[in-house]
Each structure stands twice: as C-alpha cells, then as structure tokens.
Amino acid sequence: MRIDRIDIDGYGIFHEFALDDLSPALTVVLGQNEAGKTTLLSFIRTILFGFLDKRSANNLYEPLAGGNHGGRLGLVNRQDERFILERFAGAKGGPITLTLPDGSAGGQSDLDVLLGHTSRDLFRNVFAFSLTELQDFESLSGDDVRARIYGAGIGAGRLGLPEIEKKIEDDRGKLYKGGGSKQTIAGLIRKSDEVGKRLREIGDQVEEHDRLRSELETLDLEIDANREERQEAYADRDHTANLLRAWDDWTDLRSAQEQMNELPSVSDFPPDGISRLDGILQRRNGLRDRIDEIKGEITIAERELQKIDVDRDILAQSAEIEGLSRGLDKYESSKKDLPKRESELKLALVDLQGGLKDLGPGWTEERVGTFDTSVPARETVRSHGEALRATAERLRDAKRDADRAKDDRENASIDRSRLEKEWKALDTPPERDRNILEEERRKLRELRSLVSAHKEHRQEMAHKEDRKGDLEARGDLIERQFPREAISLPVWPAVLAPPIGLAAAAMLAVLTDGIAAPAIIVALGAVVGAGYLRLRSSLTTGPKKGAPKDDLNAVHKQLQRIEGEAATLTSLIETEDSSIRSLALQLGTDSSPDERSLGVLESELDNALESLRTWEAAEKRGREAAASVDERDERMLSAKEKENKAREEAQHAAETWQGWLEERNIDTTISPETCQDILSRIESLREKIKAIDNLRDQRVGAIQRDMEEYESRTNAVRRTCDIAEKPRSEFPGAVDQLIEALRTASKRSGRLQQLTKEIDDDTTKLTTIEATEQSVGEEIAALLAEGGASDEESFRRRADTFGQREELLTTIGDRRRNLERIVGHDHLDAFVSELEEVSPEQLQGDERQVKERIEELDGELTERTEERGRIGEQIGQIETEEESSGLRMSLSGIRERVASEARKWAVLTIGQALLEETRLKYERERRPAVMEEAERFFSSFTSGRYERILSPLGENQVAVVDRTGKRKDTSELSRGTMEQLYLALRFGLVREFARRAEPMPVIMDDILVNFDPERAREACRALGELSREQQVLLFTCHPGTVELMKSETADCKIIELSP
Template sequence: MKLRGWHIAGFGSLVDWRHEKLSNELNVFYGPNEAGKSTLLGFLRFALFGFRPGNTKDAKYPPAPGIRHGGSLFLDEEESGGGAFTVERVAAAGRGGKKLRIERASGEEVSEAELTRLLGHADRDLFNNVFAFSLTELQSFDSLTEKGVQDHIFSAGITGAGRSARDALDQIHKEADQLFKGRAKTRASILVEEIATLDESLQAGRERARAYPKLAERESELKAQCVALRSEIDGRRSAGLRARKLGDLWREVHGPMLENMRQLEALIVSDEFAADSRDRLDRFVALLERTGEQVAATDLETRKLALHLEGLAADPEALAVRDAVLALERDVGLYEQQCKDVTSSEQLVAVRESGLRDAFADLGPDWDEARLRTTHISLSITDEATRYEERLDAARDKVRDFERKLREGAERVAELKETRDVEVQSHQDGEALGRGVGEADGEDVSSEDLDQRAATLRALHANVARRATLEVQLDSACALMGATQRANAAGSSAGANRLRLAALSAAGLGAGTALVLFANNGFQFSTAPFFIVALATTVFGLITAAWTRGANETPVTSALNIDALEADLATLNEGIDAAAKTLGIETPPSAEIIETETVALERVRRDHAERTHTRRQIERLDADIARVEKTNRTVSKSVASSEQELETINGGWTQWAEGVGLPASLVPRNVERFAGEIKTVRAHLDARDQAHTEQASLFGAIDNWEARVRRVLADAEEQVAESPRALRGDPSLITAFTRLVRRVRDADECERQRPEVERAAAEVAGRATTQQAAERKARDDVDELFARVGARDREDYLAKLADYERKTLLESKVGDQVAELSRRIGLGDEAVEIRSELETGRVAVWEAEASAAESEAARLQTESDELVRTHRDVEIQIDDLHGSNDVGTLELNRSSLQQELNECIARWRELQVARGLIERTLEQFERERQPAVLQEASHHFATVTGGRYPKIVQSTELGSFSVVDANGQRKALDELSRGTAEQLYVCIRLGLIAEFCRRAGQLPVAMDDVLVNFDDARALAMATVLADFSQRNSCQVLVFTCSSRTRDLFRQSAPAALHFEFGNNAASS
C-alpha cells in the first residue's frame, strides 16, 4: 500500500493543504522548526488510526476556531491491484455525520475492515513505534519491545486475517486471572472471604440466641434505676441554684447599694451648683485668659511700629537717578552674557580661520579665495559622471558574472564526470556478478517475470502451511472419533468424562504433531503460523466440543468429517505439485526449499533493480555532461565580448572629463565627492566671515552699556574703584552699579512703607483701648461666680463642685441598683422572702450550701451517665438479636458458595493447561523468527557504522539485544553512545519493516528528524541505507527534517528522491 498524498482541512497550523506528488520510494521534506513537520506526522497517525479513546496524552493539534479538524489520505494498493482509496477522518463529526469515511476511486464507500486489511492488520502501537516514528520513539528501546509490536510482525500472515497469535493466549490469561491470581482480588479469593464471613456469622448467631432472656430482664432493671436517679439529681441542683443566686445578688447588687447609700448621707453640698456649673467656670476663665493675651500682644505690636518708623530715612540722590538705574538693571543679564561670549567669539574666529586654511590645503597648493569663488561644478556634470559610473559598473558586473558562470560550469562538468565514473564502475561490478534465476545463460529477465515468480512462491508458501494444518486436523479428528465410539459404548456419565479426557489427549496429539513437523522438516517462517493455528484450534476446539457435545457425537458424523478433510488434503497436494513444477523445484517441495527459493528470488529482484537504476543514472549523467559543456562554450564567448565593451566605456569617459575641465586622474565615482569638497571649502569661507561680523556687533553692545553706567554712577555720587587698565566687563564697575541699585531700591521701599506704618500705628492704639475694657469685665464675672458658692479661689470652687458631682453619681447608682434587684427577684412571696434573707448578709453560708449541693449533683450525674451507657449497651445487644439472620439461611448460602468455589478451581486448572501449551509454542516461534530480522538489521548497522559493529545478536532474555564489534566483543545497549544507540534502533526498525512487508504487505514509513544526533559520516551512510532500503523493498519512505545538513546528505546519497520544502502551510518541490 502506497500513500499518494493528502488533503488537510485543519490540523494544528496546517490548513487547507492538498499534496499529491509523492514518490513510491524516498521522499524528503525539509523546513524550519514549527513549519509543520511533526504536525504532518501526527496527521498521518490520526488519519489512519484516530485519537486514542479517553483522556490520553496524545497531541490533538486543534486548528483555529471555525476550521474543520481533520482531513483525507489518498492511498493506492498497486501491488495487489486493489485500486485507489480515500480515507477521510475528522475529530468530531457534525450532526448525522461520520468521523471516518473510506471510499474507493469509484465513490463506493467501504467499511473500516477494508482499512484494516490495507494496513496489513497493523495496529496503532505498531504503526507509531515502527513505521511512523519521531525522535521521541526512536530514543526509547521500549517502543520496540512494547507488547504486541514484534508479535504483530512475526505472526503476520497467519491464517485468520493476520491477527496476532497472542490474542488467544491473552484471552486465556485474562479469564484465568479473573478466577485466581495470587493475592489479587479475584473471584476465587472473593468466594473464600465470603465463606469465612458466613462461618463467623453462623457461630455468633448461635451464641446470641442463647443470651436473649437474661438481657431482657437486665434492661428493665436498668431503666427503673435511671428514672429514680434523675429525680434526685434535679432536687440537688435546685437547692444549689437558690444558694448561688443569694450570694450573687449580695455581691453584685444589694451590698454595693448599701455602701452607696452610706456615702450619700456623709456628703454636704451647696444648693447654688447646677448641672452646667463646670462649663460656666471654664467659659469665664477662658474669656479672662484670652482678653489678657490680646492686651499683651497689642502692646508689643505698638512698640514694634514705633521702631519701624524711626528706621524709614530718605536718600534724595538715589531717587533722582531711579528710572535710569532700573532701565540699566534690566540689561545686566544680557551684559554679563555678552562679556562671557567675548572669549568664545575670539575662539570661534580662530577656529574658522584654521578650518579655512586646512580646507584650502586639502584642495591643493594652487587654491586661494579668488580661485574658489570662480570655480563651479554644475549638476549636469555630476549627473553625466554618474551615468558613466553606472555603465562602467554594469560592464564590470557582466564580466564577473560570465567568469563566475564559466568557473561553475567547469566545476559541474568535473563533478558529473567523477560521478559517472563511479556509476560506470558500479555497473560493471554488477554485470560481473551472477544474476540468479533465468540469467545463467545471459538471458535478461523482466521485472514482470520476477513479480510473477514471487506471486507463485507466496501462493505455494500458503498452500504448504494449509496442508500442515489439514494434516493436524485429520489426526485430531481420527483420535476424537475413536474416543467418541468408546464413550457411546460406555453409555454413562463416566463415558462423558472419558470423552473430555480424550479431548485433552487429542489436544496433546495435535501439539505433538506440530512439534514433530516443526523439528523434522526444518519449518521456520512458513510452518510457524500453521503451528500456532493448529495448536490453538486443537486445544480450544476439542475442549469445547468435548464439554458441549458430550457423548452425542456419532461415529458416522466423525467419519464424514474425516472424509472431507482427506478430500481437501488431496486437492491441496495436487495444487502444490503443479506449482512446484512451474517453479522448477523438486516435488513435494519442503519448507526449506521454498524459503531458499524466496531468498534467492529477492536477491535477484534487488540486483536487477540496482542495475536498471545504475544504467539510467549513467544515461542521465552523459546527457547532463553534454549539456553543461555546450553551455560553457557559449559563456566563454560572452566573457570576451563583455571585456571589449568595458574597455570602450573607459575610453569615452577619459575624453569627456578632459573636455569639461575635470582633473585627468579623477574617476567617475569621485566627481560627486570632488564637488562636495569644493562646497565644503566655500562653507568654511562663509563661516569665517560670519564669525568676524558677530564679534564686531558683540564689542559694540558691551561698550555702549558700560558708558551709560558710568554716567549714572557719577550723577548719584557713587565711587568706582580704579582699574589698572581699560577692560570690557570691569568688575569694579559692576560692583559700584550693584551698590547703586541697592540704594535705589531701599529709597523706594522707605517711601512706600511710611504711610502704611503710620496708619497701622493708629489702628493698634484704638484696638488696645477696647481690649483693656474687655479684660476688666471678664475678671469681674469670675469673682462673682466664686462668691455665690462661698469659694475663695478657683481651686476651692473646683473642690466644692466635685462633691456636688459625686452626690449626683451616687444617687443615680442607688436608683439603678434598686431597679436591678427588683428585676432579678421579681414580685410575690418568694421575692419578699429573698429580700428578708438578703438583709441578713450571710454570704459565706450561702456559698457553702451551693458548693455542697453542686458537688452532690455532679456525683449523682456521673453515676447516672454510667447507668445510661450500661442500659444502652443492653438495648443494642437485644436489637442485634432481633435483626440477626436465620441460621438456616446462612448455612444454605455457605453451601452454595462452596459449590461455586469448587467449579471455579476446576475451570482455572483447565485454563492453565491450555495457556502453558500456547506460551511454550509462541516463545519457540518468536525465537525462530528473530534471526531473519537481526540479519537484515545487522547488514544495515554494519553499513552505517563503517563495519565497526558487523552483527546484532539476541540476548539470553527474549526481546533484548546486544551488538558485536569487529573484534568479536559484545556490547549491551547501555554501553553505546546516544547516537550509536539511535542508529541501532533505526536499523532494527528497518529489519522489522522488511519482515512485515514480506509477510503482510507494504506500509509507508515516516521518520521525523531521526538523524539529528548522527555525525556527518554516519548520517550520510544512514541516508544511503534508507535510499537503498526504499528501492530494494519497493517501500515508500517519508523523511521529515529541519536540518539543511540532513537535506543535503539525502540529495547527495539519493539523487532520484523527491525533495519538498515547507513554506506557508504547504510544501513545494
């Protein structure tokens, strides 16, 4: 089965991608990380097998919302003529839709069983671990030894649609484990536990039945004792509560109330006090203090104003030049900045002069200002020079391009010739070897003839396996017929039992027959499927028949079955002999001869394909060499023509440059730079002139401001210190002007403040008179307040006020306590009695009575609780007796469980016998199959490692491997480097794939970045092995990689392979 292409509706980042250009052999897909290679591998797995059911860790690759999740694969079953198929699968079907749809090219829909057949009955784990694997599966040897992977491969081709021979064993194993498995929770262990539980219940039930009368009498006595004890506890608690209440009332209410009443009688308070007396005192005192502070503050303010008026003196000279000074002051900042700019201006002039001299020096000794002002390079001159440069560059590029093409062509011719020599030598070596069947006399056999011979061998292989199966069935039927006749003669149940024993004997006979054939005839791959089927059929068929039919089978029926088997066997033998004669091998053919013929034919087909491929490669290389040599001759002529064109353009430039006055040494690309240099010198000249102009303006502004300042200083009679020499920005001039400015401002401020200070002094004087009167009024009010209560001063007044406030508080407390006492004792005779008793004040007596009553009640409560628990235990025992199962029912249940346990043990023993026979057979079957896989894998591994490890061997433990180096030393898998281990795993997979293809049919192989950890030499060798494997086995291989190195290695080792590059959601050739 081959993969023609796919259409991905939506799977991760891949959306609406259709691709139908795959080769039947090697295909290489290259793209960067996250281009979609791993997503494509996941899609191939999903389209063929879907997602695992349930919540698994499989990547689902959901597309963007709104895009259908899934797509289609286009399959082609060319080797068997089955035609084309389309497999469409989606993650979630719409309403009324299907998740999986399989159609033929005609549009006919087929069942999922057809897809299973196309896949050679490979399951999901086998495909993911062996045929479509990534670096993750490659790095784990467990993916090759996973349950069912090798089993599916080694048992491919067995009668029964290629199903695994281990399925029957798993079914027996599962049923046996459900019956009994060590300490596990099985049916047998459950039955044993249930029987033990029933035994305990039976014994306990019998003992409880004897104790019932005594328990009923005990329960009545305990109930009466509980009622009497509860009545006594209630009385004790009531007495304790009354005594405790009297004590609490005395401490909390009545005692404090008597104390408060005593304190009230001792207090003597004036009647002049009121509720707001403290507030009135605070208001009067605060008013007196506030008015006193105001009088003191006003007096201080009056003295300050008088001193301020004395300091406000006049300066008439400063006032006379006030306006001129303020105008000059506004320009002080500008003047100071201009003085600072003098130095930078002088430096700028010097820099501009120096820059101008350097610019003229760069132009040359003959350049000066006059010549510069008369020199001009127009835009038309620079444009024409640019056009000359472009023409020269184009001509030079053309020469270089033709020279490069000529070099590349020569290198390509040499490379093709070297490759051709290698292919010719390889072809000659192949011709020198023997060509196998049909070529001994120089006869050339066609691919169709070889395919026809292979088909005949496969049919002969299947018929020989069928013949062995019929022979075992015939022997088993004969043995069963004899046992049936003897059982019918016995005519009893004992005869039926003997029939069952005969069935088991027939099963042993079938197994023994298969083992004899297996050992004597040298059967390997062809006999092993028959052996598994014969044994499984014999064991299950005869056991089931014996138990189902019993002694009802008649000798006539058995004889008819034997006749039919003998007729089928004779027909099959005739077909086998005819096929053997067609193939030219001895009759009857043995399995060993058929296997030898199959291996020889495979070698012939592989050699024939290799020679045909080599011959075509040589023809393609000859055509490529002729085509490249012809192209080289044309390119050589173009080189000479382009060099002549470049020389002509150079001569035209030289003539034109002299005509417009440009220097003779100037090249076109430097004309624009030369014009820029002229422009730069002109800019230096303009900058020098501008610096001189700005400097003259700066000096004039500074001199003007200093002259105006000197005139104002003279008018105000302000002295200026003498300077040793005349300077711009003289510090003594600035100091004198600063003093004058300060004088002017002081004089202005004095004139402004004098009227305001005089007005403020008058206002303060009036305010002082008012405040003094208010202070006298506040003092009189305080004295009157003290006199009304007979207080000498404020402290005496506060002491009398405190007595008044304490009296008010005590009266409130007494009222609250009287009300609280009435609330707590209530009304009536009992309340009167409590009041009378409270008057006695016997607090210690009340507390002693309360403690005694509470202690006695607690003691009685403990005794009551214990009595109640005892009573409850007796009630529970009585309830248990009422609800217990009938002893007779328990005994009947136990008998039923014991019978079921006996049957379970008998069935488990039968299953163990069958399982042992099949397990031993399957182990021997896999050991015999393994060498062919290891031989294929060893060949590939030796090629990849350059002969360092020529052999892979099976370890003593089935399913484990080791390698043998060139010195014959063994190495385990954990002794290999990571890269070497991965190379081994790839080679083992190739061996398994080749075995599967021979037995069940071809499947496409997909690998995702499996060469990333290989060095260059082994990566190239592995690429060569994969290309050769694909061609020899007609096996379709898809290699996904993000490494440009890997892509180039495949291009080198497999020129005929198809290469695709991932782009935006697609791959292009």
C-alpha cells in the first residue's frame, strides 16, 4: 500500500492543505522547524488508524487554523487500485469513509485488508519513526537495546515487553512469594490461622455445656445439705447467747430480793415529803429578808427629802425664757449679717455713678429714668440704619455698571478699525455676479460628458465594423463548407456589459455631477449586452448539422441587425458633434475641445467663484463691527445717569438720621448701630437703681428693728426675776444666764416629787409581806403532822427508809421483765433454774464453739454458691455466645479472599507463562529472516566494515562482528554506529513484514543527522533500494540531506513545506 495524496481539512496548524504529488517510491519532504513535519506524520497515522481517545495525554492536534478535524488520504494497493480514505474526529477513533476503486463505499474490514492488518503500534514502531527514537536508543542498557530491537516488532503499545514482564512479576510478588510473609496471600493465611486458633480456644461447646450442667446438679445437692446443718447450729448459738445476755439481770434480781428482807417497815409517807418541807422553809426565810430591806429604803428617802431647795420666781417665767431661747439663733445671725449688708449698699451706689459716666456728660438718674427706650423708638433707629445701608449699596452697583460700559465701548472701537483694515486689504473681484459664473460651470460640465460619450460611441462604432467584417467572413465560410461546425461564444461578456456600463456611469456621475451622459452609457451597456446575448444564442443554437441554409440565413439576419445598430450609432455621433460645437462656442473655447483643456477651464471657473466668496465675507464683517460701536455708546451714557441718581438718594438718608439725633440731644456723629447700644445701656442702669432702693429700705432697716425688740424682751424678764438688766454689748450672754437658771430650778422640783411617791409605795408593800410570813409558819406544822413526826429531824429519818424500799421493788420488777423478754413468760421458770446451774465462763466456751462451726459452714456454702454462679455464668456464656458465629463468618471471608487473591496470582502467573512462550516462539520463527536483512543493510551502511549482527536465541545480547571477525558489544559502538545498527534492524523488520503482508509506506523523520557523510550517502542509497519495494517518505529540515538524496537516487521526488 502507498499514499498518493494527502488532503488535510483541519489538523494542527494545517487547514485545507494538500500534497498530491507523492512519489510511489521515494519522496523527501523538506521543511524548516515548525513547518509541520511531525504534524503531517501524526495526520497520516490518525487517518489510517483513528483518532486517539480524548482522555489520553497525547497531543490530539486540534485544528488550530480552522476546518473540520481530519481529512483524506489517497491510497494505492499493490494491484494499483486506488482508494480514498476519509476520517474526521468522532466516537471510537472517528468514523471513516472508504471509497473503493469502483466508487462504492467500503468498511473497516476493507481498510484492514488494505493495511495488511498492521496495528497502530506496529506501524508506529516499525514503519514510522523519528530521530528521537534513534537517539533514545543510545542511552539504553544492553538488555533494553535488545528489547527495543524486538520490541519494535512485537507491535506492543506504550510498554515494552520487558516492562510488561517486570510489571507482571512485581504484581505477582506483591500477592505471593514462596517464602515471604508480607505478601497479601501470606497475610491472609496468617489471619486465617489466628481465627482458627481462637475458634479452637472457644472449643467444643456442646460437650462443655453437657459437662457443666451435670456439675451444676451435684453442687445443688451439696448446697442443700450445708444449709440444713447451718440452721441447727444457728439455734444452739442463739440459746447460749440468751443465757449469757440474761446473766446480769439474774444476779441483780437475786441481790435486790436479799436487801429487801433486811429493811424496817415504813408502809406510808407523804409523797415528796422532804422536798416539800425544804420548799416551805426556803419561802419563809425569803419573806423575812424582804421585810428588812424595805424598812432600810424608807429611811434613806426621808433623809434626802429634807435637803432639796427650789427657785420659784424663775419657774414662773419659764414660758418667756423658752421663747427667748428659741429666738437666740436668729438674733445671733442678724448681729453677724448687718455690717455685710451695709457695705453691699455702698458698692452698688459707686457702680451706678460709673454707668452714668459711661453714657456721656449730662446723664443723671432722672434723665435715665425718663428717656424713651420703647420698642417703637428702637424700630425707628433700625429703619434709619437700613435706609443708610441700602442707598450706599445702590450707589456702589451703579458706579460699577458705568465703568464696565465704558470699557466695552473702547473694545468695540478697536475691533471696528481692525476689520475695516482687513476688508480694505482684499482685491475687489472682477466679476461680482455669482449666477453668471455658475451658469458657465454647468455648461462646461455638460460639454465634458458629451465629449467623453462621443469618444466611446466612436469606439463602439469601430467594434461594430469589426463584427460586421467577421459575420461577412462567416457567411462566406458557411457557403463554402458543408457541414459546418456549431459556433459557440462565451456568455460572460453579456453578463459583464450592463454592470460595466453601470460602473462607468457611476464613475462619470461622480466626476461630472451630471445625469445625461451617464444615463446614455447605462443604456448603451444594456443594449450592447442584450445584442451580444442574441448574437451568442443565434450562433450556438442556430446553425446545426444538416441545416446549412438556416445557418446562412441566421448570419444574414445578424448582419442586417448590426448594420441597423451602426446607423443608429452614426446619427447619435452626429447629434453629439453639433451639441459639442454649440457649447464650445458659448464657452469661447476650441470648437472640438479635448478633455484636458476642458479641465483647465473648469479649474479657472472654480477659482473665480472662490475669490468672490472670500471678498463678500470680509465686507459683511466690517459693517457689523461699525454697528456694534454705536450701540455701546448709548449704553455708556445711560449707566452714568443711573449713578448720579443713586448718589442723591444716599445724601438724603444721612440728613434725615442726623435730624432725629439732634431732637433727642444726642451726639449727631453716632451711627444707628451705636445708638441701639446706648438704648440698651440706659435700660440696664434703670435695673440697677431699682436694686439699690430695695437694699436700702428692705434689708438693713429690718435687721436693726428685730434686734432692738429681742433685747428689750430679755431685760423685762430679768427685771421680774430681780436680776440686773444688760446692754447690747453683753448679749447674748444675758440670755444664756436666764436659760441656765431655769434648767436648775426645774431639775430640783422633779426630784422632790419622786421621793415623796417612793416612801408611800414602800409602806404599803411592807404591810402585805408581814401577813404572808404568818401563814407559812402554819403550813410547816401541818406537814410534820402528816409524816407522823414531831419535829423536823425525825421527819427526815422516816423519809429515807421509805425511799430505799421503793427503789428495791422497782429493781426486782425490771429484772424479771428483762428475763421474760429474753425467753418468754412461759419458759421463764425453766430458764431461771438453768441459770442457777451454770456459770458465765461455761456459757462463753459453748458460744465460741458453736460460732466456729457456723463460720465453717458459711465458708463452705459461699464457696459452693460461687462455684454454682460461675458454672451458671459459663453455661449462660456458652448458650449466648456469638463470637464463634462471627469468627466462622470471618474465616469464611478470609477463605474467600484467599481464593480471590489466588485467582489474581494465577492469572498473572499464567499470563507470564504465555508471554514467555510467545516470545520464544516469536524469536525462533521471525528473527533469522530479520537478521539476514538487517545484516545486509548494516554492512552496506558501514561500507562493509561490519559484516554480521549476533543475537543468539535466549541470550540478552546483541553484538556485531567486524570485517576482521572481531566481536563488539553494543556498548563498544559509537553513537552513530548504534543508530545505524538500529536503522538496519528496523529495515530488516520492514522487509520481513513486507514479505508476509501488504507492504506499508516507511516514514522517517530526520534520521541521518548523526551519520558521517560517507555513511549518510550509504544510508541514502539503502533508502533508494528500500523504496523500490515500498514507498518511502523522508522528512528532513536539512537541505544537505535533500542534495545527498538527489545525488544518490535516480528518481527522488522533493517537496518543500513552507511554514
């Protein structure tokens, strides 16, 4: 298969790009860097094998310059049948359109046959490669080199075979290695062992359950026996404890009964006899003490009463003295206040005098009191002030307006003289009537269009003459020759004629600003076009084979029409001639003027019109300036008048104000504002005078009156009580003396009354107490009689004996009740007889023994109950145990995962084995032929320096043998030689594949860069040889390579790509 044409619709930088002269043998495509060589290589791969997945990281060469993403390739197979393969980007590599040699549409299977079932990867690795791949080669190790050599042929994708094998081995190793412990499967096995171990620990539940149940039954029997025995021991222990508990009560009872028997008999005695006797005796003693005490008190009071003396005069004046005492504070503060008020009055008077002086001379208290400061007076002052301000303002404005009008008038006068000067400087134009000039110009334009149309009509006339000649010749030919050929004329002149006419008219219209002449040209264009069409149709459809006479007639008819049209033209030309002459005469120019002289004339006319326009404008401006000066003069005079009027008004306002001031006897120089101030001061002085009057009469006078009244009241009291009167200087001491005397008299009078009352009360109390003491003596005698005693001492003895008996009876009753509580009433007698038989020591021994036995039994019971609980718990655990369910489930899960991981491992292992087997087969079957071809190429590249390539089966080595039989490893070869070796191997593969299937085109991108001139020449020769068998495309950016290629191969096609 070869490519004979490339059509790119849109791909990378290419848009609507085509290469259609590819050689079937060798084509060199020369292009600078970035001219698109790599893009072209990718385009060929894409159209042949499909677009790459959008998700891949590769350059997809989106159409940068526009167009649909994709294009076409022309393909030719070995049988020289041609196919067209078209592909545009789309789903699944982009849909293809394959046109088969017979024009029908083919499908993917046809394409596969055409491509000899070559895969994309194989194509990339073997048939289409670049310098980069040759250079990569150098940096690889020996193993890698070998892999690359064979890898090129395996048709694999991104990964080389060794990389694939390594990846599989790694993945496999992660899952399982014979001895390892970290791998997934080993880990799972370990886990399984752990779970299994735990399950075994949990053990056989059923067996364990049954065993525990029978143990439980045995224990239950033992526990019952234990409990029975313990019950008996408890009874023994309780009885012994009762005897011990009763022992103290029993001994007390016995000794109480013995003491009772020894006491004399006192059967009756008043209850609480002794305490009652003691109580009565105590009361009698208390009463006697109280009588002595009251008598003493009465004596002391009578003694004090005789000593007290009271002043009755002072007491009689007590109301008046208390009144004086209340007024004392007020009197003292008045006495302190008086001098302050007097000095205040003095200061106010001085201040008033100062205020009068400030108003100016001639101002007194009276004048201030009577001066008019009313609101109307103030209002009058204010209106005078406003009148003065307003008139002054108006005067200022009028003066400013007058100045401004004067300036305006002076500026206008300057403008007028300048513009008059400019106008006078211009020349007066010769012709000052614009209409005459414009009429001349219109005529001139008409003349120009006529001249131009006239010229064209003459040419048209000449053309018609030619056509006439042709038709006459044609008529002769038809008459001479039979049969005659159909004549055909192209249609385009007819189509073009009207638009050309239109275009010419438009141009003329622009140039001459006229209508008549262009219209004629449009009409003419249309006529000529139509005529031409008729002629053409008569020529193409008219004469036919077998009808020569008809043809001849048609020619004659044509001739007649053209002659008619020529006559019309002639008369048109004549009319134009006469119009031109007439117009030329009017304009005073040559009777047959040419276009150039008409142009000159027109420009002269335009100049005359322009200078007339300029002169008229200057004249108008001068006149306008003169009128402006007059207007401003008037304005200036009016402003001056206004100013004088304002001045008079201001004068009048000032005089009115001065008159008002004189009337009131005020200085005439002051302003209304100052006058307002004076009025305010007068008002404030009036307030001060009012305050001074108030101070003088109300305050100082009142204080002095109050003080005198108080002093006279005091001296009146003193007189009455016979005490000397006092002057003001001894006040307030005189009052204090009276108050002290009153306080002493009052105190003494109160004490006198109190003592009299105390003596009366004590005398009454004494009588009552003495009666009570008498009745208590009688009570004592009655009590002694009741206790059967004659005196106090025997009463007390009898009381003691009775008390002892009562106490013993109580003890005996208590102890018997205690014993009954311990053993019960029914068993009391037996219990008491038992107590008489034993001793406490004996009982304590018994108790110790029985307690020890109980402890022993308790221990056994606890132990067995606990054991029972433990077993119950174990049974419960076993019965409710769920761990083993979980463990079994997890064991099952692990087993499953092991199976699943083992499957992965098995798949990897089998894959590895299959790849290995395929590789061995491949190397065995394909390599010899490849090597043979490769050796030939390599030997030729190196001019016979190296003769053989060694790559023994199963050895990871490639070596070469040189002319002398010396073997060299690839590591010993130079970079260039390595590349040559690689190229040779590639060519070997190409040849090998070509032998087996449809040969594919070989496409290489700049591979000869590192070849020395001699080897490059050899390589070019080899390429030539290769191209005899299959198409070769060599991309290069070196013109040198092109030259070399040209010189080394006979038919080499060169295509230059421009960037």
